[in-house]
Amino acid sequence: MAGLGVYRTLSRVFPHSFRAKLMAVVVGCTLLPISVFVIWLLFYRHLSPAQLAMGAGVAVVATLVGVLIALVLLYHLLTPLRMMADVVEAYFREHRLPELPEDGRDEMGLLMRGINCGLREIDGGIRELERVALEDPLTRALSRRGSDRELGACVERAEQGHPLVLYVLDVDNLKPVNDEYGHAAGDRMLIDLVEHSRKWLRDGDWIGRWGGDEFLICIHDTPAGANRRVQSWLDELAAMPRADGIPIRVSVGCAQHRPGTDVMQLYREADAAMYAAKAQGGGQLVCDEGHLPPGTPAARASGQAWGCQA
Known part of the structure; x- marks a missing residue:
């Protein structure tokens, strides 16, 4: 100049x-x-x-x-x-x-x-503050705010033709572990769950802590491909050797995005399927809201079944 x-x-x-x-x-x-x-x-x-x-x-x-x-x-x-x-x-x-x-x-x-x-x-x-605000301090997964933001972005991407499957996870045996071995053991269980998930999640996929022992996983893949990966992960978690010797049991519900499905509807369907997995004994993946016990709050919120049990 x-x-x-x-x-x-x-x-x-x-x-x-x-x-x-x-x-x-x-x-x-x-x-x-x-x-x-x-x-x-x-x-x-x-x-x-x-x-x-x-x-x-x-x-x-x-x-x-x-x-x-x-x-x-x-x-x-x-x-x-x-x-x-x-x-x-x-x-x-x-x-x-x-x-x-x-x-x-x-x-x-x-x-x-x-x-x-x-x-x-x-x-x-600013970037550090954003990271702190969007990251769960215990597990380093996305926080509730981060998950909410990323879920909205994933749904927008899915509306453009990219396949999307949302999973709602709940750790079945966290409370017994906390009661018997203390909260440090329970925290370690959550950390191990997130760290192990990073080994198979791909670019564009993510895991977030929705609250307590509930997590979300978003995968841009077909339901069949995504379910195979999640089921394999659940099997590995159950068999994974841990320092305290306690296996991680997780109930998982999934919902596939369909054109016109908004964020809350997608979450409600996956959440309802997760309650169905718990009702069947836990430690499994369910993608069919039809397995919900009739008349339960989750069943009334979930609407019509659309998928299949993994």
Whole structure:
């Protein structure tokens, strides 16, 4: 940019002071013509009126030209200031990190480096706060808020033609473990469940802690493919050796997204299927709301059956 060129050129002469750059432009372009005229008068004292008029006219024209040049140079010299205003506005409007030049050693250079560093620190802090808000602190799965946001995004993607299956999980034996071995053992069970799920979840899939011992898993796959993966995981959980020797038993209900299905309807269907799995003894995957006991609250909320039992 031409403005940065003027700034960098003057930085070679006045590297440590932006004020010196401004004063050099003003003095050099406006006072220099007048100074030359005064010196000319001192050396040539015996001038005719015509010569004096001509000299004065030249001095005025030179001064006006100098003022115009000074204005142009000042406009370009203030380019870094305009760039800083633009990057601050761009960050708060578009969250775009700044890329201001950091080679200046004067006040303007220090300010540009400060804005670069400050906005990067702010951006890092915002991202960390988002991570904390969207991540469950115990299991490192998505939190309730994070799950809710991602579930909405998954449903939007499913409406565009991507298959989606939602699973609602409930740990069957968490309360007995908490009662007999303490909450530390129960917490370890939840952590192990989430960590083991990350071994088979693919890009675009996720697990979130919906609350207590209830989790959600979203998988972008056909019901048959997703169910095979989840059933294999449940079998591995039940047989997985753990430090306390207690197997993880999970009841799972699933629901397939269909065109026009909203988030809450999809969740209610999967949740109802999970209650059906519990009603059948737990530790299994159910994808058929028809297995719900008649008249239960879950059955009334679930609506009509659509799937099959895994």
